[in-house]
Amino acid sequence: MPDMAKLTIAQALNQALEAALMEDSAVVILGEDVGKDGGVFRITDGLFEKFGGDRVIDTPLAESGIVGTSVGLAMAGMKPVAEIQFFGFIYETMDQIASQAARVRFRSLGRYSAPMVIRAPFGGGVKAPEIHSDSLEALFTHTPGIKVVVPSNPYDAKGLLLSAIDDPDPVLFLEPMRLYRAFRDEVPEEAYRVPLGKASVVREGTDVTLIGWGPSMALVLAAADELVAQYDIAPEVVDLRTLTPLDEETIVTSVQKTQRAVVVHEAVRTSGFGGEIAALIQEKAFLYLEAPVLRVTGYDTPYPMTMFEDLWLPDTSQVVTAALSSVRF
Amino acid sequence: MTDGMEMFPLIQRLDEEGNLIGDLGVLSLADLKETYATMRFLRTFDERAWNLQRQGVIGTYAPFKGQEAAQMGAVAALEDTDWLVPTYRDWAASYLRGVPLEHGLFFSKGHPSLGDIPAGKRVLPAQVVIAAQTLHGVGVAWATKLRHEKVATVVTFGDGATSQGDFHEAMNFASVLAVPLIFFCENNQWAISVPLARQMHAETIAQRSIAYGIEGFRVDGNDYVAVANLMHELSERVRNGEGPFLVEALTYRLGAHTTADDPGKYRAIEEEDLWIRRDPLVRLERWLRAQGQLSDEDLAAIDADSERKVEEIIAGFREALDISPLVLFDSVYATLPSTLASQRAQFEARVKEVGA
Ligand SMILES: Cc1ncc(C[n+]2csc(CCOP(=O)(O)OP(=O)(O)O)c2C)c(N)n1
Ligand SMILES: [Mg+2]
Secondary structure, three states: OOOEEEEOHHHHHHHHHHHHHHHOOOEEEEEOOOOOOOOOOOOOOOHHHHHOOOOEEEOOOOHHHHHHHHHHHHHOOOEEEEEOOOHHHHHHHHHHHHHHHHHHHHHOOOOOOOOOEEEEEEOOOOOOOOOOOOOOHHHHHOOOOOEEEOOOOHHHHHHHHHHHHHOOOOEEEEEEHHHOOOOOEEEEOOOOOOOOOOOEEEEOOOOEEEEEOOOHHHHHHHHHHHHHHHHOOOEEEEEOOEEEOOOHHHHHHHHHHHOOEEEEEEEEOOOOHHHHHHHHHHHHOHHHOOOOOEEEEEOOOOOOOHHHHHHHOOOHHHHHHHHHHHHOO | OOOHHHHOOOEOOEOOOOOEOOOOOOOOHHHHHHHHHHHHHHHHHHHHHHHHHHOOOOOOOOOOOOOHHHHHHHHOOOOOOOEEEOEOOOHHHHHHOOOOOHHHHHHHHOOHHHHOOOOOOOEOOOEOOOOHHHHHHHHHHHHHHHOOOOOOEEEEEEOHHHHOHHHHHHHHHHHHHOOOEEEEEEEOOEEOOEEHHHHOOOOOOOOHHHHOOOEEEEEEOOOHHHHHHHHHHHHHHHHOOOOOEEEEEEOOOOOOOOOOOOHHHOOOHHHHHHHHOOOHHHHHHHHHHHOOOOOHHHHHHHHHHHHHHHHHHHHHHHHHOOOOOOHHHHOOOOOOOHHHHHHHHHHHHHHHHHOO
């Protein structure tokens, strides 16, 4: 029995970063307030004290600078793990991610690469100011050359982050901030890996496939419980964990079994990643379907002023309603 | 290395002890009495806002405590036709330009009206994205120039903001286009946990002006008399076609970055103590008392009046909470597209169902 501890997502991420800094001297952590302060969410807590200011680096306040210099660091053999304080500030770095990091390998026919991780807290529900809560993952699933990873629980968070740091390509690593300290899981002490590109079937069922990632998993799982308890419906729950590269097989296999699917995300509806999944399902499992693929998403407005964010965000009852209408279609 | 401190000596008119160095310039004794009362009221508001967050009435709040003189001085010379382009911490400056302090509470509450500036007031909504507004300031000033308005624009930003590309692009655009703009940096010496020395290698922010070929100034931001006089001079000059200018107002964030922050993690109590002694209110109070213009009874009267006004603000804020969530859909576009209209209808049904 390996050593286990009950950890939050925040603690599991902190362990992963510490392990990565120990394992590989090329790993450096950089970002705004990641040093002495330990990050505004304390994900890098204690690392500055332990590894010093050359490896855990408070940068000037410039996101494009953080990612742009990370690209250079990575091309020259370092393994930068950059923190963007809130995912909304990723807009500041769009050029350095989409036209630079994501294209280094392609541009040089593999001569150069930019193995780096960009971590960012994301998602709503914590009453943060404007631009702090937006779910912009689809901007990056629409950008070939960068991987997009979104854990939803402590075990995956640690294992996926270590895999992201090992990965030979740039990885955008999105951390559901609402779940940072929401619950604890058993997390092994050792530096284990959870492979990128593999979805997880967190609950097996036969009646409808519920698909989510990151912060949405909390409501998907709650909805699944309710469907079982109150409606005698057996949902299968798929946590995508990695959006790029997408585990098509797990999705398609599940939908072939259940013949119905509901996709849940916080991001705005139009051109959200849910549309991509719906397209995939109708391409690969059309003849199995008994109902249209449904989406439970944010509305097509900017992320709301937070007085109304709970009304705006998808909730468990919407997932239950969608699952019921799929089953009763 | 450029000796920024020597090239840009700190402009001061009222020192920490409350001694006037030289004269009041364009200000009068009456101005300063009024300024002191307003500053004290703003301090009362700021401290109350902090407590309102602690009581769960509002969300994250960024206090301006310690920066009152800088913010009040920044706008002291502005006329109704002049523009202010502020940040999330500039409630004192915005208030003097006609934005009610309720907006500071709206902002922290995540109330939809947080950026609904009263009609006719030339103030932009508080900017969250660090340094983005510096470019807007250039554009606003450029527009006034193209329209041949004799107008000054002041854009405010923090010391951390000077690290962003946007700030440098703004300085370059502004100088190339010779726009009537004053870049006003509230150098409170911290960007959350990062001290200025870690933010930049140069000694002063004022010396950034050299690289863009414009005039720069370094002023004691806790000295209202100095800041207001400097801004009177510079706004007159930009209205007459000069500019842009860069002003570095040296001040200090006496409080935490926001209600979510703990400065104990990253800065020394000794430093805070040093700046508590440099509090902008204290030196003004000392000077007014020395002139025989401020008594304990005056202070009690100012405080009573401040309390009353703050209560009114909070009451206004509470009343404004009764607002329909549907407003979220009504300002996305000038006219609501049909696809969004159907989402609005779904949202409306949901609002009814939840009973919000
Ligand atoms: C583009 C961007 N990056 C990061 C943040 C998060 N953040 C909010 S305030 C702040 C520090 C700003 O420091 P400074 O410019 O000195 O202004 P101050 O808060 O001291 O008034 C940071 C990093 C942000 N709001 N926008
Ligand atoms: Mg600052």
